[in-house]
Amino acid sequence: MKRIAIFFYVTFCFTTTILAQKSNLITKIPFQLEGNHLFIKVKVNDSDNLHFVFDTGAGVTSINSTTAKRLELIGSKTTTSKGASGKIELKVVKNNELVIRDLRLKKIDLYSAPLLHLEKVLGTDIDGIIGYDIFKKYVVKINYDTSEIELYASRGYKYVGKGGLVKIDLGKVPTAKAKIDIGNGNYLDGEFILDNGAGLAMGFCTPYAQRHQLKKSIGKTYSVKSRGYSSNTTIAEVGRLKELKLQKFQFSNIPVRIYNTKSGVLAHEGIAGIIGNEILKRFNIIFDYKRKESYWEPNNMYNNVPYDVSYSGLKLSLDETKTKVLIDNIISDSPSALSKMKIGDEIIEINGVKAKDSSLTTLRKLLRQENTKVTIKCMRNDTLIEVAIQLTAII
Structure with a gap:
């Protein structure tokens, strides 16, 4: 009888834990994967649906200056922000309401900037970019298998899946520690920004790459031009890294970029580089900023999608x-x-x-x-x- 009581107690606790997680679900937001970028529908104040990039690397919510003009949103002041390869001047439009399906985000400051250079590269209209203003409020699961972003209430949230834990640190963007194989069994430690707004697999900041002479470790390379949030153009050398270790996960022979820039995030002395959506999209990832945790569940793309490199030039x-x-x-x-x-x-x-x-x-x-x-x-x-x-x- 005692064993039966214990069984029902354990079963009850397990069931209530799952139900607690499900009951914390606030909403599901459909997204469209265009290339390596996630797009969601966002309404600004009383607007129609707008086309926004959903980006873990976005520390502020941006709006395309042409969209801001169309919606008659007038900036109250001017500020600057760091892009991947340089600074960009932004106009601040204060106290807006954003509506994403049945979710309402109030008192959101929008940072207006020209985004035509990104539209030309991605091949689609971009009305804005959103990230931190959502991640700071909710536990966020990006589910590539269902093409949905699931938002959970942070209070009382407890992860109950089978994903691998990856501890994260935060400014306004998540970072994680990883190891890279530079040959002959030698590994380097580094802290990398987890940026699903970057379409690459992995990129190295200029100081880190120069300090460790990484170009020698990645063999044959080719040069590409690259543009990020700022319209500045930077040059990167593309090669292949023997191995990346991220907690319990290992990635072999992945394409990487070594950037050559003197300003912006990619010139940061304390960051090794960026892990982008060519890797992140292979997992359904739960980001829990409050607890500085993320959980990575391999999805249908984990072993079934080759890494993106150039075949045509x-x-x-x-x-x-x-x-x-x-x-x-x-x-x-x-x-x-x-x-x-x-x-x-x-x-x-x-x-x-x-x-x-x-x-x-x-x-x-x-x-x-x-x-x-x-x-x-x-x-x-x-x-x-x-x-x-x-x-x-x-x-």
């Missing part, structure tokens, strides 16, 4: 009007560098898929089919150029 972006797809960069010694294509050419179609009817995400996927041949048509002035290239991983 082409970097695509939209033009200033966001109506044309242009070649923004061509990587040296890549398949495209050996063709007739040039920077500034307009992409007309790839393998018969017309650029004007497709997203940048779709066109980029067509250029990531390793060991296949693609036919690209592009326009230079009034001349149509057609080339065929063999897609091969550059690193």
Whole structure:
């Protein structure tokens, strides 16, 4: 009889713990994954739904200056903020209400900045960027399997899943300690920003990379241009890291970037770098800022999605009007560098898929089919150029 009583007591406690977690659920917010970025619908004051990036790396809530103008939101003062590779001037629009499904966030300051450079790179409209103003209030689960962001009340929350614990530290963005393999069984420790607003797998800050001569550890590299929150352009060397250890999780042969910049977050002396959404999206992650904890549950992408590297050598972006797809960069010694294509050419179609009817995400996927041949048509002035290239991983 005593054993039966103990059994029912344990079962009752376990059941009530699960129910407590479920009862703490406040809302679920659908998101759309475009490339490596999460987009959600947000209303500002009495506006229609707007297209916002949901970003763990966003310490403030930003609004595109063109959207702010359209909504007649007037900044009361000017301030500056650090982007990845430099400072950006922002106008502060105070005391707004944000509505996300049935969630209302009151007295939110919006930081107005031009975001056209990001729209051109991502290939979609960006009305704003939100992160910390949500994470500071709630326990947040980003569930890539269901394409939903789950918000839980922080008070009384207790994680009951099977994910791996990753301790985090905080300013307004989460950081975690990790180890990197630099060869011959030698590992370096570092603290990395967990930034799902960064589309890369991993990037190293300039001081950390120079201090430890990381370029020697990642072998063959190619150079790319990169832009973040500020419109400043920085150059990064892309190579492959032998291994990354993050608590109990290990990642092998991952593409990494070594940045060369003298300002912004990527020039920070105390941070090793960034772990971006090429890694984060492989987990359903619970962020609990109050307790400085995160829990990582491997999802359907964990072992099923290859890491993003360049196979063509082409970097695509939209033009200033966001109506044309242009070649923004061509990587040296890549398949495209050996063709007739040039920077500034307009992409007309790839393998018969017309650029004007497709997203940048779709066109980029067509250029990531390793060991296949693609036919690209592009326009230079009034001349149509057609080339065929063999897609091969550059690193």
